[in-house]
Each structure stands twice: as C-alpha cells, then as structure tokens.
Amino acid sequence: MIPAPFDYVRPGELEDALKILSEREGDAKILSGGYSLLPLMKLRLAQPALLVDLRDITGLDAIVETDDDLRIGAKATHRRIHENETIARYPLLHDVSGGIGDPQVRNWGTIGGSVAHADPASDWPAALLAANARIVCRGQNGERIVEARDFFLDTFTTAIEPTEILTEIRFWRRPRGQGGAYTKLERRVGDFATAGVAAIIRLGDGGSIGFAGIGVTGVSDSPFAATDAEAALAGQRPSDDVFRAAGEAAAGMSRPVSDIRGPVDYKRAMVAELTVRSLRKAVERALAYS
Amino acid sequence: MTTQHITLTVNGEARDADVEPRLLLVHLLRDVFGLTGTHIGCDTSNCGACTIHVNGQSAKSCTMLAVQADGAEVRTIEGMVAGTELHPLQQAFWDQHGLQCGFCTPGMIMQAAWLLDQNPQPSEAEIRAGISGNLCRCTGYVNIVKAIQQAAGELQASASAPAAAGEAVAAEA
Numbered sequence: 155m156i157p158a159p160f161d162y163v164r165p166g167e168l169e170d171a172l173k174i175l176s177e178r179e180g181d182a183k184i185l186s187g188g189y190s191l192l193p194l195m196k197l198r199l200a201q202p203a204l205l206v207d208l209r210d211i212t213g214l215d216a217i218v219e220t221d222d223d224l225r226i227g228a229k230a231t232h233r234r235i236h237e238n239e240t241i242a243r244y245p246l247l248h249d250v251s252g253g254i255g256d257p258q259v260r261n262w263g264t265i266g267g268s269v270a271h272a273d274p275a276s277d278w279p280a281a282l283l284a285a286n287a288r289i290v291c292r293g294q295n296g297e298r299i300v301e302a303r304d305f306f307l308d309t310f311t312t313a314i315e316p317t318e319i320l321t322e323i324r325f326w327r328r329p330r331g332q333g334g335a336y337t338k339l340e341r342r343v344g345d346f347a348t349a350g351v352a353a354i355i356r357l358g359d360g361g362s363i364g365f366a367g368i369g370v371t372g373v374s375d376s377p378f379a380a381t382d383a384e385a386a387l388a389g390q391r392p393s394d395d396v397f398r399a400a401g402e403a404a405a406g407m408s409r410p411v412s413d414i415r416g417p418v419d420y421k422r423a424m425v426a427e428l429t430v431r432s433l434r435k436a437v438e439r440a441l442a443y444s
Numbered sequence: 445m446t447t448q449h450i451t452l453t454v455n456g457e458a459r460d461a462d463v464e465p466r467l468l469l470v471h472l473l474r475d476v477f478g479l480t481g482t483h484i485g486c487d488t489s490n491c492g493a494c495t496i497h498v499n500g501q502s503a504k505s506c507t508m509l510a511v512q513a514d515g516a517e518v519r520t521i522e523g524m525v526a527g528t529e530l531h532p533l534q535q536a537f538w539d540q541h542g543l544q545c546g547f548c549t550p551g552m553i554m555q556a557a558w559l560l561d562q563n564p565q566p567s568e569a570e571i572r573a574g575i576s577g578n579l580c581r582c583t584g585y586v587n588i589v590k591a592i593q594q595a596a597g598e599l600q601a602s603a604s605a606p607a608a609a610g611e612a613v614a615a616e617a
Contacts, residue, residue: 155487155488156466156468157466158466159464159465159466160465160466161446161465162448162465162509162511164511164514185512188507188508188509188512189489189504189507192489192507192508192509193488193489193507195466196487196488205465205509207511207512209512255577256492256576256577256578257502257555257558257559257573257574257576257577258489258492258495258502258503258504258555258577259489259504259577261501261502261503262501262503262508343576343577344490344576344577
C-alpha cells in the first residue's frame with residue numbers, strides 16, 4: 155500500500171515548523187514516530203499535502219519533574235517513557251507506556267504523536283483524562299495549555315489548531331497516597347484496545363478516597379473521563395462493592411459499537427470489569443506509596 | 445511532487461538515492477537497493493516481517509518513509525552474515541528448526557538481534573514479549589524461542605571469551 159503523493163520537509167527549529175504550518179494551514183500534518191499516521195496514509199484515510207517531520211528538532215523529548223508537574227516532551231517515545239527512572243514512580247504511565255503496540259512500535263511511537271492523533275481506542279488519552287493532565291500546544295504566538303478533559307473532541311479530532319504543535323504533556327507530580335493503574339483488553343498483542351480503563355486514586359485522611367480519576371478508551375467516539383464513576387468513588391472507603399458501582403457507572407457512560415472485537419453488551423461488561431481491576435491496583439499502589 | 449536526495453548507510457555501506465517522499469523504507473531497500481531479504485508481509489505494521497534496525501533500534505520498515513531514514517544507519521538481514529559465517533542467530537535458527545516456510549525469519553532474526561542487544565540474557569517470557577510484534581503464520585514459535593535462547597548463550601559465551609575468532613560480529617549485534 156502506497157500513500158498518496160505529498161511533500162516532505164524536515165525543519166531543524168520549532169519556529170520554522172510553526173511558520174510552515176501557518177503558511178500551509180490545513181494542508182500539513184506533523185510527522186513524529188509515524189506509527190499512527192503512516193498506516194492511515196497508506197490506507198489513504200489521511201492524505202495530507204505536506205508532512206512536517208519533527209525528527210531534527212531537538213529538546214522536545216525531555217522527561218522532568220518540577221515542583222508541581224511531571225513534564226513529558228511530545229517526542230519522548232513510549233519505550234523511553236517506560237524505561238525512565240522517574241516514570242517508575244508513576245505506575246499509571248508505566249503501565250500505559252509498556253503496553254502500547256509492540257516493541258517496534260514503542261521504539262518509534264511518541265506520546266505527543268499518539269495524543270495528537272487521538273485514535274478513539276488508543277491508550278495515552280485514557281491516562282491523560284484520568285490524571286487530569288494538561289497538554290501544551292505551541293503556536294507562532296506562544297503556548298496554550300489545554301486541559302485533557304477539553305482536548306479530545308471526537309474521533310481523530312482534538313482541540314489543537316492546525317497551526318499549532320503539541321510540544322509537551324504535563325501531569326501533576328505524584329503526591330503521597332496516590333496510585334494509578336491501566337488495564338486493557340486486547341484480542342492479541344499490538345491490537346488496539348477492545349476496552350481500556352485508566353484509574354488514579356488519591357487516598358485522603360482516614361483512608362477514604364480523596365480524588366478519583368477514571369479515563370476510558372475504545373468504547374466511544376473518543377476516549378472519555380467516566381465522571382459518573384468518579385462521583386461514585388469520591389469520599390468512599392475503597393472496597394470491591396464501591397469499585398463495582400464505579401465499574402457499572404463507567405459502563406453506563408460507554409457508547410461502544412458492535413464490531414469484530416465484540417458486541418455492545420460484552421464491551422460494556424468489560425469496561426465494568428476493567429474498571430474494578432484498575433481500581434484495585436491503583437488503591438494497592440496508593441497504599442504502598444503512603 | 446519533487447523527489448528528495450537522501451544518503452544513508454546500509455549494512456555499513458554508504459548509499460544514496462533520489463526518492464519520492466511517499467516511498468516506504470522497505471521499498472527503498474527491496475526495489476531500489478535490491479536487498480530483498482527484508483520481507484513485506486501484512487504491510488500494516490502488524491506482522492514484523494519487514495523488521496530492520498535504524499540507528500540501532502528495531503523498526504518496521506513498511507511503516508517508515510525512506511526520507512525519515514535520511515542520514516541513518518540501517519541494518520538488514522543481509523548485514524548479519526560475516527563473510528561466509530552465519531550470525532549466531534542465523535545459525536541457531538538453522539540448528540533449532542526455527543523456521544518452516546521462512547517468510548517471517550528475516551524480521552524475526554532482526555527483532556531477536558535487537559532484543560539480545562537490549563537484554564543479553566532474556567527469560568523465555570522476555571523473549572516472547574520481545575518478539576510479540578513478529579508473527580509466524582506457521583506458528584513455529586517454540587523453535588523460534590529455542591533458537592533465540594541458543595544464540596543468547598553463544599553470544600554470551602563469545603562475549604566473555606573475546607580472544608576467540610568471529611566475535612567482533614557478535615559484539616556488534
């Protein structure tokens with residue numbers, strides 16, 4: 155399969171890339187690892203007139219903790235994130251980065267590419283939603299920070315402007331008493347998630363749930379925050395009964411379609427179960443980090 | 445559509461070509477450079493038959509553009525043999541019957557070489573996870589795993605005995 159013809163540029167500076175995007179507004183696509191975009195171009199579901207390759211732009215792949223944040227550069231590959239020492243203390247991100255695609259995909263695919271691509275069954279968006287992450291979009295006139303919960307608008311559609319480049323993802327620095335987990339169901343290694351659930355739990359005083367974040371992927375037009383499940387968890391003491399109620403709430407918010415990966419009822423049931431499993435792990439990890 | 449001039453190193457040899465931006469790296473290797481050892485299986489980045497190394501990292505060459513490899517060091521299955529001596533992985537696939545039809549073999553060996561480079565003594569589970577992006581339609585995974593285990597042992601032995609012959613190849617893998 156051969157992509158439709160396109161032009162290709164590989165600027166060395168971010169400013170140059172942004173200038174090109176402005177001049178070719180709507181015509182150009184950003185190329186990072188290519189493992190999401192190129193398959194779509196080969197199927198001719200995407201036919202950009204120009205690819206702007208970020209390969210030679212340095213400084214977009216750092217993984218650093220600040221006083222408040224954990225910041226991950228858009229060009230950090232899934233593999234580098236998974237193997238990073240700091241990320242070892244962020245179990246949700248460690249789970250997600252180790253399970254995307256297969257080893258070759260993780261060698262080249264990047265967090266920024268996955269997030270900007272916004273496949274409705276991709277893994278990173280669920281984690282960003284659960285963690286209330288923020289997405290840095292850079293344009294010629296400076297940076298704009300978009301909340302993950304305002305970012306994923308529809309299938310392959312995000313709040314990023316055609317003249318902007320996603321440069322960084324900001325997670326909140328992990329406080330004591332917080333844990334996260336990601337659980338997904340896939341038919342086989344490398345397949346997109348049939349369903350996937352990311353959970354973050356912060357235990358408050360007395361062991362009740364102070365904060366709960368739940369992100370769900372694979373079962374809607376775009377990944378979503380299961381706010382009903384979060385409401386069912388807030389203030390409760392962790393227990394399987396509470397987790398089941400949250401699972402049912404997350405399943406209730408899912409809008410899966412029946413396809414090769416299973417019928418609607420099955421997918422809803424899987425969302426409920428995966429929610430319970432992610433919550434169990436997240437709480438276990440929160441307790442271990444108290 | 446203008447073509448672009450690219451230069452890259454393939455199996456240690458400097459190469460260049462004028463390519464359309466849409467030319468896939470696997471087509472550059474096979475159709476332009478005549479290196480047909482790299483196979484095209486699914487053409488959708490699922491099967492791993494087209495696995496090669498780009499700057500030391502395993503990659504699916506059906507999901508990379510030739511222009512993305514401009515300036516890169518590329519290694520294919522043709523670059524594994526040292527003169528007439530098979531790479532320990534190639535020999536191990538032979539010894540352990542790690543192939544039936546052989547179609548997945550070049551990609552399987554390149555992925556295994558990358559895996560052993562990252563993790564010289566992988567467990568069976570680590571081997572299976574390491575080749576999880578490579579499909580064998582003959583389902584010959586048991587012998588593929590055995591072959592990788594054999595090669596891991598030999599590469600380790602030769603790494604600890606650097607005076608023996610042929611080990612430069614192993615160390616490079």
